[in-house]
Amino acid sequence: MKNSSHTSVQQFKTFIHEHPLLIKKVREGELNLQETYEKYVLLGEDDPTWEKYKKNGEVKAEESTSSSQLYQKLWKHIEHLDVNQVENHINDLNGAIGNILTLIDQFKQFRSNQISSSPSDQMFNRPKD
Structure with a gap:
């Protein structure tokens, strides 16, 4: 029983890292981590409830990628100065x-x-x- 509990916690950690807006809401106090975990266990990770957190996470990932590309270009130009x-x-x-x-x-x-x-x-x- 301990292993199954540990496995679900690990899966939840992976899930929550894929949904950065969910993490943000928990940190801001809008969501409770325990309640979010319980919803995750009951609904599963494929439930449409999680889509709103994933989409924003994908946008943020794209923004971070473009930002990192900008830094790479900037660094490339600095190297050639x-x-x-x-x-x-x-x-x-x-x-x-x-x-x-x-x-x-x-x-x-x-x-x-x-x-x-x-x-x-x-x-x-x-x-x-």
Whole structure:
């Protein structure tokens, strides 16, 4: 009797790993693991009740496969990168950013000089507090 119980538990473990959405629902507290196991024993794994958990699991598996393919492609491109070229591009960008900051500072100085030397200030010499 112990072996048959152990076998059904092992089958349930295999079953639940094939249905990742079922695992998610148990972890979120929407389903009880004991009750799910009892349903599994009573209904069997071919019952239509389990389809909604399997379909989403298949979609998630496809998403994970496409995600893993994306990582493989990304890693392939990283392997072929020339570090010296990347460093040169970073230095060029750094220089461009520095030039933009210098231009902004010059524009600010120009604006502040223009505002401080406005004609209304020259007509009325007001002492500054």
